[in-house]
Amino acid sequence: MTLERGPRLAIDVGTVRVGLAASDPDGLVATPVETLRRDTAAAADVRRIVDEVVERGARVVYVGLPRHLSGAEGASAQAARAYAGVVARAIDPVPVHLVDERMSSVSAHRSMQQAGRPGRKQRSVVDQVAAVIILQTALDAERRAGERAGELVTA
Template identity: 25%
Template sequence: MSRILAIDYGKIRTGIAVTDELQIIASGLTTVTTKSLISFLIDYTKKEQVELFVVGEPKQMNNTASESEILILPFIAKLKKQFPDIPVIRIDERFTSKMAFQTMIDSGLKKQQRKNKALIDEISATLILQSYLYSK
């Protein structure tokens, strides 16, 4: 089988999570600079078979698109152009950053470690991917 890869897209950094090959467990993979995201995905898909991209969809409380959606839509267009055979779906990512931060607290990470924004992005991508897996 192949993996599902989730993306928590950000203006500066992007968190990435993947499933195992059986698509049962979501795990944080890494955080990359957003400007190097497409090249990272090209390299990753050369090594691992990816069946689906799950991209976080930021929404406001009233269910309308958040301001960051303006940045995400052009990225999705590039993603679809670069990987025409890999479908892209969107998953509501409301509260993932807050949940990621709470996960860090619950895991016993010290205050200094919780300031690591890259780790928050990676955990957020994992939460997006878990949300997708639960919805399947």
């Protein structure tokens, strides 16, 4: 199977912030886009994601699914699933896939510490870095399998 060429987006869903990352059209490299304030009342964050999908011509959106190390799903995973459903309905027919993001936030914090970024300044970009890790993992899985990574979310 040949994957349709085009940018991909990734979302790291948090309770306060949402990180966005995007790829190049060939799906080789993930780069940070921005950190959005989570807006459960007015859904401004979802509208911004819709804008990014349209502006970039995204072919798929990956949403990180935060499982426990055991693989079990807790409250955070259920919240990510619900958020992915909202995004899927908002960007239909662009597909949304959930991808395992175990340790992406831990890896993001670690890489920022190694880069010498102080803890207080990490908050503003850690979600973007986590989204980059989620997206790069999905891109690598796409190349290995020749198909979209993760679990398709129905709109």
